[in-house]
Amino acid sequence: MSLVLVGAPGSGKSTVGPALAERLELPFVDVDQLIEAGTGRAIAEIFATDGEKAFRDLEREATLAVLAEPGERVVSLGGGAVLDPQVRDALAAHEVVWLKVSAGRAADRVGLNVARPLLLGNVRGRLIKLLGERTPLYAAAAGLTVDTDDLAAAEVADLIIAERSG
Ligand SMILES: Nc1ncnc2c1ncn2[C@@H]1O[C@H](COP(=O)(O)OP(=O)(O)O)[C@@H](O)[C@H]1O
Numbered sequence: 037m038s039l040v041l042v043g044a045p046g047s048g049k050s051t052v053g054p055a056l057a058e059r060l061e062l063p064f065v066d067v068d069q070l071i072e073a074g075t076g077r078a079i080a081e082i083f084a085t086d087g088e089k090a091f092r093d094l095e096r097e098a099t100l101a102v103l104a105e106p107g108e109r110v111v112s113l114g115g116g117a118v119l120d121p122q123v124r125d126a127l128a129a130h131e132v133v134w135l136k137v138s139a140g141r142a143a144d145r146v147g148l149n150v151a152r153p154l155l156l157g158n159v160r161g162r163l164i165k166l167l168g169e170r171t172p173l174y175a176a177a178a179g180l181t182v183d184t185d186d187l188a189a190a191e192v193a194d195l196i197i198a199e200r201s202g
């Protein structure tokens with residue numbers, strides 16, 4: 037069983053994951069990084085050239101493969117991975133932590149970073165829409181929720197460790 041971080045873009049999955057893995061002395065996997073390493077292409081390039089559907093297919097395959105591996109690790113998913121019903125089923129076998137973030141705070145964090153093609157244009161507006169669609173999915177998947185709005189990434193990691201040992 038792995039410790040799996042879910043949440044919107046800008047919630048801190050890719051930042052908190054390595055900190056958590058280091059503290060727990062577990063291996064760390066970021067599925068977006070795995071896709072980029074496996075294809076030799078940036079996520080933004082996959083979106084731009086092949087479209088979102090092609091990215092979601094790669095994401096499903098990579099996410100299901102990581103979640104099927106035995107052993108314990110810390111896994112950071114992409115923000116949209118929970119849209120896939122097979123991924124949601126696979127998450128049921130893991131310890132899932134939802135890094136909750138408001139649209140305003142997530143927008144502050146991701147800024148105008150072009151690495152997130154889904155948010156291009158009106159970043160805050162897109163985050164509001166995306167959170168509306170995904171909040172029920174994150175909530176249903178998670179056994180633990182951490183509101184990250186007013187916490188530094190290291191504090192989020194500390195809180196997760198405190199909650200699971202307490
Ligand atoms: N709790 C936090 N407080 C402030 N900034 C954060 C926090 N978590 C992440 N960040 C910053 O926000 C940006 C997005 O974080 P990232 O870990 O890539 O999020 P995600 O993987 O969930 O999209 C990065 O610049 C990161 O340094």
Ligand SMILES: O=C(O)C1=C[C@@H](OP(=O)(O)O)[C@@H](O)[C@H](O)C1
Pocket residue numbers: 043044045046049050068079113114115116117151152153154
């Ligand atoms: O929310 C999404 O649909 C996406 C989130 C991104 O990951 P982060 O959540 O780590 O930013 C990345 O997988 C891709 O740009 C799509």
Ligand SMILES: [Mg+2]
Pocket residue numbers: 049050068112113114
């Ligand atoms: Mg990430």
